[in-house]
Amino acid sequence: MHAKSVLRLLAALCLFFAAHSATAQSDFLPENFYSYKLENGLELYVQEDFTVPALKVEYVTKAGTARQQKDTAGFFRLYSALFWQNAVPGIRAYEREGANGFSAECASSQSRYGFTVPVQSFEKVLALFASALKQPKFSDSAIRNEFESLKSESASYASSAGGFINAAVDAQVLSRSPWKKDSFLQSALFAKMNTEAARQKLSRIARIWYVPNQSALFVSGPLNAQTVLDTVKKELADWEYAVYSPPDTDRIDAPQTPDAPKTSNAQGGRFVLVSDDFSKDFNQALIQYTAPAFGADNLHSAAAWAAAEILRQKQSLLDPAQGETDVSFSADGVDSRISVQALFPASLHAQKDNPADNIEALLNAVNKAVRSVSEGDLTEAQTRARFLQTQALKGPESFIRALSANWAYGGAKYFFEWPKSVQSLTLQQVKDAFTPPWIFLFVHTSQYNLYEKRFAKDGWTVIKQGKKSAGASSTQTAKNRTENRSKNQGEADGAKSERTKAVESYASYTESLAERFTLSSGIRVSVQRLPNTAWVCFILNIRGGELKYGFEKKGLESLAVQNLAQTLRQKIAESAADKAIRNIPEIETNTELFSARLSFTCPTENLPLLTDFLSASLQKNDVSLAQADELYFTEAFNRRSQDISPDNQLQKAAMETFFGAGVSAPLFASADKLLPSVTYDEIRNACLSLYDPENIDIILCGDVPQRIKETLESRFGKEAVKPLSEQHKIAYTKTSFEPAFTEGEQTVRLRHVFLSDIPADQAGERPAKLIPTTDFSDPALLYLKSPEFGTKEAVIFAALMHEIAERLTQKFQSAQNAPALxxxxxxxxxxxxxxxxxxxxxxxxxxLQKAYKDCLREFSSELKELQKPKPKISAQNFCGGIAARYAGAVSHSFMTLESRADLMRQGAEYADNPSFYIEQMRMIGNAGVKDFESVFSKYIEQANLFWLFSADTKR
Incomplete structure (x- = not known):
């Protein structure tokens, strides 16, 4: 939980600086940006952007952790975790309309939710979204599941060294209201509580915060602003505004009163944190200058940012002998902090009376640097702010994302006033940001024991880490606001160890709920039980796929699986009244090169009946001539439609190049996907040959019954089904392909087909003159050979590829004339x-090719920097960052039962391990600098590259 929270915080801070560099001058507003406010208080911001293919929608509410009261602490995050699990309409309803990319984030000042939706589905999806906002409803199982998940994650984090460090600062700096910060662990969330009590607290949060007058909607993409406004009015104008008002003490922008909870002590303090998990070789010092009060205005935040920026430029003045320092600034709308961190070898104290002696030298160096701040330093900081301003407004997407990320701090006004405050700062205001400091020293227990009496004499408050208790006291937890930028390899290894522990804890628990067995008929079954859900996903995976009948008969297996789905649907429709299924599942099919599958998700209570129907359907998967014709022509149409896509055309060209020679040529040929000469008898034989236990896997994920083995044995076991006749038995051997891969470049002439959903009678008159289009902005592909699937190298390679893609995307989107989007x-x-x-x-x-080479060069230089005795970048941040970003990129695969079940299928099919997706998390969690360096060098930096471009792409 907290690792993700740190990543979310860092992302928010990046947006914070981007947003704060905006200005109120209209010259800096993107074109086609509109803002509205509905009568019920809902704010709407629309950015028209017709250069993107879909709409990005973000909903923001002021339900951040800083709004929590003591009795609701933790429940804001619980609500955020449940948001997309609303029973009405359910996530699948969104997905059926084409929505994807769902995100949820609960930050300090606000909660933010996003998704992407095709233009043509916007009205339908917004109607679904509106119904969820107006009538939030979460099932008991969903509440229990997320409650236990958050409880487990928090308990694990609280017992770690990171959890200890991540909350003693907040416990002291925010001593009057520590529940306002996410690091507060003694929250009501972890008290003994039944589901109904939790539901009441969630309902209270919904009534106060998830209401129009505490919310804003941000929409960007290729849709007219007026159309967006009309749609939003239609669906959300009747959304009732808040009946209950939040207390002033829950408001970030509330005026400070004697009764309001304070989060800062003007006198600061000195604290020594003691833990067995700290390094014996190094001691760490942390000095923080905090906001004077909860919700300090943006003038103080601007002054603190400028002060930290100036101090960073004077960092060379801070480095004590044989120690290293780092200066950082953080703000989240409720409190801003300047942090100075220093790392000292413990050997420095061998001849001294106290490890804290170096802190005095560091503090004196900071004070000296502050006294030396000049008008010229302030001017440089203000120039830096203007530079960030231009960075934030390079494109409409970055602008509206920054606006949404900071909206809850004070709306659009705050967004535009902050940079003006930076430009109007005086030198004294900057110096005033250095309030009486909070000083923290982190030492190993053995170091503390040596100097215990001296610490007591000097007035240090001692905070010791408990014995790994899940309910660690808030006075024994800390928040390290230095972004943990230790350049020491020993600390990096410690951080890696903590990351590994967290992954291992998750992996071990998940694997303990997994089971694998084989039925008497030979069918292999993989089970992944998930607690607190009443649904189960079932996948019937049939090995063979397109290649089952050889290169010349591709497509037959796809027709057979689709016919099985039709047969199963018919069985369900014809079932007797006493066997009627109330929630009829969607039955989906998919055929790939080496396998085909049928899947459905259903309430657990329906699973026995559906498996009964499926068993009968498999044994009677016959097909009539009319059905065969319908299947064939529908499949042929769908495949031709797919070929219209430039993406598919490029990929097909690559496959033809790599595998198109020899006997495999028909498989990758650019002709029709389905052989025109296929006969009815061949289709019928494929249907009747589908059930072959030796080539079948069953995957179950979710609320799987304990006696599932007996249930499946009675449906699919040797005694339950007739063996496949020799006449219909297909001898199938998996074919291995070795790509004819060489370094090179290929240009492909793409066929561009433009489709429209506008009815012909509304399309208007045909233009008198048609001007040919030559600038298609087509896609491009770069192919590399990858490590063998199932190896640690393959996982690290995947993480590196995602990292490179992310870095390139960031560069492209921040450039004015980028080679790609x-x-x-x-x-x-x-x-x-x-x-x-x-x-x-x-x-x-x-x-584009130059940008790719430059990206690899920069990445390689970072790896080389890490090999130096005193690297400028942290190994912990480098490895942990890549691993975390990759985990984030693939985290959507764990969001639904269907996606998790498919991960199990892939593991079972390709690695003979349905839990391989869990093992991948272990592998990436254990990866270190040497692992990343080795894989990067072997498979990326020194790799042969094969580029595919459209003939219409300019040189």
Whole structure:
């Protein structure tokens, strides 16, 4: 939980600086930006952007942790975790309309939720979203599941060294109201509480905070602002505003009164933190200058930012002998902090009376640097702020994202006033940001024992870490606001150890709920039980796929699986009244090169009946001539429609190049996907040959019954089904392909087809003259050979590919004339051991290739920097950052039962381990600098590259 929270905080801080560099002058507003306010108080911000294919929607409410009261602490995060699990309409309803990319974030000042939606589905999806906002409803199982998850994560974090460090600062600096910060662990969330009591607290939060007059909606994309406004009015104008008002003490912008809880002590303090988990070789000092009061105005925040910026420029004055320092600034709208961190070898204190002696020298150095601040220093900081201003407004997407990230601090006014405050600062205001400091010293227990009497004599308050108690006292927890930028490899290893422990804890628990067995018929079954859910996802995976009938008969297996789905639907529809299924599941099919599958998700109570129907359908998967014709022509149409996509055309060209020679040519040929000469008898035989236990896996994920083995044995066991006749038995051997991969570049002439959902009678008159389009901004692909699936190298390679894609995307979106719009990594290398980077809207071949080389060069230099005795970057931040970003990129795969079940299927099929997706998390959690360096050098830096470009892309 807290590792993710730190990542979310860092992301928010990046947006914070971006947003704070805006200005009220209209010259800096992006074009086609509109703001509205509905009568019920809901604010709406629209950014028209017709250069993107879909709409990005973000909903923001002021329900941040800083608004918590003591009895609701923790429940704001619980509500955020439950948000997309609203029973009405349910996440699948959004997905059916094409919505994706769901996100949820509970920060200090606000909670933010986002998703992406196709333009044509905006009205339908917004109607679904509106119903969820107006009538939030969470099932008991969902509440219990998320409650236990947060409780477990918090308990694990509280017992770690990171948890101890991450909250003694807040416990002291925010001693009057520590529950206002996410580091507060003695919250009501972890008290003994039943589901109904939790539901009442969630309902209270909804009534006060998830209401229009505490909310804003941000929409950006290719849709007219007036259309967005009309749609929002239609769906949300009747959303009732808050009946209950939050108390002033829960408001960030509340005036300070004698009764209001304070979060800062003007006198500061000195604290020594003691733990067995701290390094014996190094002691760490932390000095913090905090806001004078809860919710200090943006003038103080601006002054603190400028002060930290100036101090960073004077950092060379702070380095004590044989020690290293780092200066950082953090703000989240409720409190801003300047942090100075120093790391000292413990050996420095061998001949001294107290490890804290160096802190005095550091404090004196800081005070001297503050006294030396000049008008010129302030001017440089203000110039830096103006530079950040231009960075924030390079594109409409960055602008509206920054606006949404900071909206709850004070709306659009705050967004524009902050940079003006920076420009109007005086030298004295900057110096005043250095309030009486909070001083923290982190020492190992053995160091503390040596100097215990001296600490007591000098008036240090001692905070010792408990014995790994899940309910660690808030006075024994701390928040390290220095972003943990230790340059010491020993501390990096410690951080890695903590990360590994967290991953291992998750992996061990999840694996303990997994089971695998084989039925008497030979069918392999993989089970992943998940607590507190009443649904289960079932996958019937049939090995063979497109290749089951050889290269010349591709597509037959797909028709057979689709017919099985039709047969099962018919069985369900014809079931007797006493066997009727109230919640009829959606039955989905998919056929790949080496396997085909049928899947559905249903309430657990329906699973026995559905497996009964499926068993009968498998044994009677016959097909009539009319059904065969319908299946064939529907499939042919769908595949031709897919071929229209430039993405598919490029990928097909690559496959033809790599595998198109010899006997495999028909498989990758650009002709029709389905062989025109296929006969009815061949389709019927494929249907009747589908049930072959030797090539079948069953995957179950969710609320799987304890007696599932007996249930499946009675449906699919040797005694329950007839063996497949020799006439219909297909001898299938998995074919291995070795790509004919060489370094090179290929140009492909793409066929551009423009589709529209506008009815012909509304399309208007045909233009008198048609002007050919030549600037298509087509995609491009870069292929690399990847490590063998199932190895640690493959996991690290995937993380590196995602990192490179992310870095390139950031560069492209911050440049005025970027060679491409964005980059996406595809690292599902099985069965070809090929991975690719997908570049969208490419403008220039040469500039794109140069940008890729420059990115690798920068990454390589960072790896080399880490090998130095005193690197300028932290190994902990480097490795942990890559691992965390990769985990974030693939985290959507754990959001639903269906996606998790599919991960199990992939592991079972390609690695003979349905829990391999868990093992991948272990592998990336254990990865260190040497692992990243080795894989980067072997598979990326020295790799042969194969580029595919559209013939219409400019050189």
């Amino acid at each position: 964005s980059v996406r990594a595809h690292t599902d290398a099985e069965p070809f051991f090929l991975s690719s980077l997908y570049f969208s809207k490419v403008k220039s071949k040469s500039r």
